[in-house]
Amino acid sequence: MSIQIWTWILVGITFALYIGIAIWSRAGSTKEFYVAGGGVSPLANGLATAADWMSAASFISMAGLISFNGYDGSVYLMGWTGGYVLLALLLAPYLRKFGKFTVPDFIGDRYYSNVARSVAVFCALLVSFTYVAGQMRGVGLVFSRFLEVDINTGVIIGMIIVLFYAVLGGMKGITYTQVAQYCVLIFAFMVPAIFISIQMTGNPIPQLGFGGVDENGVYLLDKLDKLHKELGFAEYTSGSKSTLDVFFITAALMVGTAGLPHVIVRFFTVKKVADARKSAGWALLFIAILYTTAPAIAVFSRTNLIETVNQKEYAKLPEWFSNWEKTGLIEFNDKNKDGKVQYLANANKNELIVDKDIMVLANPEIAQLPNWVIALVAAGGLAAALSTAAGLLLVISSSVSHDLIKKMINPKISEKGELVAARLSAVVAVCVAGYFGINPPDFVAATVALAFGLAAASFFPAIVLGIFSKRMNKEGAIAGMVIGILLMLFYMLKFKFDWFGGGTKEDWWFGISPEGFGTVAMFVNFIASVIISRFTPKPPTEVQEIVELIRIPSGAGEAHNH
Amino acid sequence: MPINKSKKYWKKNLKYLTILLSVWFLASFVFGILLVDELNAIRFGGFKLGFWFAQQGSIYVFVILIFIYIKLMNSLDKEFGYNK
Numbered sequence: 197m198s199i200q201i202w203t204w205i206l207v208g209i210t211f212a213l214y215i216g217i218a219i220w221s222r223a224g225s226t227k228e229f230y231v232a233g234g235g236v237s238p239l240a241n242g243l244a245t246a247a248d249w250m251s252a253a254s255f256i257s258m259a260g261l262i263s264f265n266g267y268d269g270s271v272y273l274m275g276w277t278g279g280y281v282l283l284a285l286l287l288a289p290y291l292r293k294f295g296k297f298t299v300p301d302f303i304g305d306r307y308y309s310n311v312a313r314s315v316a317v318f319c320a321l322l323v324s325f326t327y328v329a330g331q332m333r334g335v336g337l338v339f340s341r342f343l344e345v346d347i348n349t350g351v352i353i354g355m356i357i358v359l360f361y362a363v364l365g366g367m368k369g370i371t372y373t374q375v376a377q378y379c380v381l382i383f384a385f386m387v388p389a390i391f392i393s394i395q396m397t398g399n400p401i402p403q404l405g406f407g408g409v410d411e412n413g414v415y416l417l418d419k420l421d422k423l424h425k426e427l428g429f430a431e432y433t434s435g436s437k438s439t440l441d442v443f444f445i446t447a448a449l450m451v452g453t454a455g456l457p458h459v460i461v462r463f464f465t466v467k468k469v470a471d472a473r474k475s476a477g478w479a480l481l482f483i484a485i486l487y488t489t490a491p492a493i494a495v496f497s498r499t500n501l502i503e504t505v506n507q508k509e510y511a512k513l514p515e516w517f518s519n520w521e522k523t524g525l526i527e528f529n530d531k532n533k534d535g536k537v538q539y540l541a542n543a544n545k546n547e548l549i550v551d552k553d554i555m556v557l558a559n560p561e562i563a564q565l566p567n568w569v570i571a572l573v574a575a576g577g578l579a580a581a582l583s584t585a586a587g588l589l590l591v592i593s594s595s596v597s598h599d600l601i602k603k604m605i606n607p608k609i610s611e612k613g614e615l616v617a618a619r620l621s622a623v624v625a626v627c628v629a630g631y632f633g634i635n636p637p638d639f640v641a642a643t644v645a646l647a648f649g650l651a652a653a654s655f656f657p658a659i660v661l662g663i664f665s666k667r668m669n670k671e672g673a674i675a676g677m678v679i680g681i682l683l684m685l686f687y688m689l690k691f692k693f694d695w696f697g698g699g700t701k702e703d704w705w706f707g708i709s710p711e712g713f714g715t716v717a718m719f720v721n722f723i724a725s726v727i728i729s730r731f732t733p734k735p736p737t738e739v740q741e742i743v744e745l746i747r748i749p750s751g752a753g754e755a756h757n758h
Numbered sequence: 759m760p761i762n763k764s765k766k767y768w769k770k771n772l773k774y775l776t777i778l779l780s781v782w783f784l785a786s787f788v789f790g791i792l793l794v795d796e797l798n799a800i801r802f803g804g805f806k807l808g809f810w811f812a813q814q815g816s817i818y819v820f821v822i823l824i825f826i827y828i829k830l831m832n833s834l835d836k837e838f839g840y841n842k
Contacts (some may be wrong), residue, residue: 262813267794270812274786277817281782284824285775289831403814407804415804433798433809443791450786470841473831477824484817491813747768749831750840 202571203342210380210575211357214582217376218361218369226614229366230297230594236371236465242478244374245462247381247583249276249453249479250486251327252334255381255580259559260552262494266424267435269494271442275449277480277487282454282656284476288463290663292472293746297464298591299457299655300599306662307670308739310604315677317599319654320457323647324588324595325628327458331585332633335578341523341557342574351633354582355626362586362593363622367465370586377579382485384576388560388569389489392496395563402492420495423502428541432498444712451718452648455655458587461594469749497559504562505548506539513537516561525551585629593622646688649714653680657721665726666743672729680721687713767838774830778823785811785819 223229236244254276262269294302300320304313332351339350361369386402393405397416409415420432430436437445453459462479463472505513510528520526527549528537540546557577560570597618602609609617654677661668661676689695691703691710701709708716734740789797790812797808805814835841 267809267812270790270809273813274790274816277820278782278786281779281820281823285778285827407802407810409804417804417806417809433806439791439794443787446786446791470828470832470835473824473828477821477828480821480824484821488814488817744764747771748764748840749835750842 197567199342199567199570200344202568203574206568206571206575207343207578210376210579213376214357214373215360217372218365221365221368221372223364223366223368223615226297226598226611226618228368229615229618230590230598231461231464232366232368232371234465235467236475238466238471238474239478240371240375241462241466241471241475242482243378244371244465245459245475245479246482247374247378247579248370248462248587249459249483249584250378250381250580251584252331252337252577252581254486254490255385256334256337256553256556256577259490259493259497260555262491263498263555264552265435266430266432268437268442269491270435271437271445271449273487273491275446276453277483278446279450279453280476280480280483282450283459283463284473284480286660286663287454287460288472288476289469289749290746291460291659292463292466293469293749294742295464297461297598298594299460299659300595301603302662303655303658303673304599304603306739306742307658307673308736309670309674312658312670312674312677313599313603315674315681316655316658317595319650319677319681320591320595320599323456323651324458324591325632326647328585328588328592328625328629329632329636331581331588332629333636334581335585336633337553338557338574338577338581341520342571348634351630354578354585354633355630358582358586358589359623359626362589362626363619366618366622367461367590370583370590371465373586374583377583378482380579381576381583382482384572384579385486385556386489387572388563388565389493389496391565391569392500392559392563393492396496396499402489402496406492406495416495416499420499423499427502427506427539430541432495438707440707441709441712444708444715448652448712448714448718449648451652451656452650452714455651455659456647457595457651457655458584458591460655460659461591462587493556493559497555497562500559500562501550501555502539505537507536509536511535514562514564516558519561520554520558525554589622589625589629592625593618596621596625646684646692646710649684649688649711649717650681652714653684653717653721657718657725661722661725663743663746665729666740667729667734668725669729669732669735671732672725672727675728676721676725679724680717683720684714684717687717763838767834767840770834771831774827774834778827781819782823786816790816 227233258272261272291302296302300313300316303316335354336347336350339345340347361373389402390400393402394400397405397408399405399408406416410419417433424432466472466475529547531547537548539548557573560573597614601617602614658673658677688710691699794808794812798806800807802810
């Protein structure tokens with residue numbers, strides 16, 4: 197059977213599964229809509245968190261990023277997993293004990309202020325919208341390559357599916373679809389990886405395989421380092437970013453991960469504090485399966501790519517090459533007119549441009565795996581993009597219906613009315629996300645880094661201080677969040693968008709890239725919060741008592757708010 | 759006295775956090791980034807050790823850390839009667 201028929205079958209089956217789950221798990225109350233009724237088991241929550249977290253970027257782009265950046269790509273591996281340690285130890289259990297529905301809920305109540313709540317809502321919306329646009333684009337990309345439909349049609353099909361289960365099921369529907377989506381995406385990621393690992397090193401475990409030897413007994417990584425040297429690239433295992441920048445980017449991604457509202461909110465869905473800890477453990481374990489495999493795929497596909505195309509005659513290249521040329525993700529320009537592909541670091545002589553996204557998508561084709569494996573990758577990419585999009589859409593809709601309407605505009609709204617508002621805002625959010633997916637603003641790529649920087653610079657210090665410092669008051673927290681966000685925005689706008697006079701790499705403060713600057717903005721937030729809180733009144737006694745209560749996993753303050 | 763009890767619990771929790779987060783910092787920022795060149799001089803099968811920590815080892819350590827934390831906190835909750 198052809199790749200395309202396989203793809204329609206596999207995508208069709210998985211989509212039917214998601215819709216079936218959505219119908220089975222409709223939400224009947226706001227509690228079910230926002231936090232799945234608070235009765236999700238830690239294992240299911242771990243699976244759902246993993247799918248929620250691993251986006252189109254993790255599934256499609258990350259291995260490719262590592263493949264092209266070698267050691268420098270480690271920032272994503274450590275950054276996007278290390279954040280879970282912070283989440284498990286510093287945030288999740290206490291926020292679960294606090295027992296509300298959203299992150300702005302915590303900020304608003306802990307800092308006894310609707311100003312603080314508004315700032316938090318603003319950040320949550322900004323972070324989630326920048327993120328979700330990229331997911332919709334990922335859906336369109338997969339559809340256009342594997343099902344040969346227009347990229348816009350792909351986005352619309354994706355929108356309808358997400359609309360169906362996010363609007364109908366809320367968090368409850370999303371949680372159980374995400375469990376299914378994790379299974380699909382991890383299977384789709386691992387099968388080709390295992391195949392290729394066996395092919396190249398004889399070892400079925402990719403994590404060990406990429407430290408193994410090829411058929412000539414040469415260590416794969418040594419071979420790749422040598423190939424890189426020959427072609428003029430930086431050594432694969434050493435990288436070229438400065439140590440300081442690698443340090444700051446990693447820290448910003450870790451702290452940003454721990455501060456992302458759509459991840460944090462998953463920990464509100466379990467029964468008790470001990471379950472929140474447990475599900476953080478499961479989540480990271482499930483994420484680690486993909487994240488430890490990705491660097492192996494990076495090495496396999498990099499080696500494969502160089503060996504398959506470099507110095508080979510263009511006319512004799514395998515079929516996948518022309519397939520991907522059509523999508524514009526591979527470009528070949530025979531500069532020296534010798535009919536062969538020269539892949540070199542020197543931009544003037546290099547004849548091949550390869551988009552990072554195809555390293556995962558085309559990898560099974562490059563390795564000549566069976567058609568059903570190639571189709572599986574398409575289903576997996578869709579699962580990854582849809583699960584993350586749904587999680588983000590829920591944050592957006594609950595920010596509007598719960599934090600804005602219920603808590604600020606119309607506190608008297610009925611339970612039913614709030615549920616209708618939640619569903620309506622989910623519909624609007626899907627449409628906005630779809631619009632950005634079809635007309636992607638060129639800042640999407642740049643703003644994903646901004647999303648992490650913003651989360652690191654705003655939420656993380658405010659939440660951590662809210663738990664670990666009884667003395668922290670609203671003046672300190674609000675000032676910290678505002679200063680952190682503004683500083684981060686300023687730096688990003690200056691160096692990514694050329695505002696405020698712009699600037700180049702040489703002008704970076706202390707040589708820190710905009711991606712790593714979230715770490716600096718976070719420290720500034722911490723320092724500003726602490727200093728300002730010392731010169732302003734203590735928080736009221738009842739707030740100090742709340743802090744006492746959330747530090748203890750059980751007791752009189754057992755989480756509830758109804 | 760309940761106040762004393764919750765203070766003791768919190769102090770012990772903070773002690774665990776300090777130890778676990780030090781390991782977290784060591785495995786990623788120290789071994790994977792700051793000392794990566796020094797550790798790369800050591801081979802670990804087909805891997806240079808620093809590179810391995812940055813792309814594999816640190817992630818394994820993170821997972822183990824959280825499960826140790828779960829275990830420590832569960833027994834701490836039990837000890838203080840906060841597990842019901």
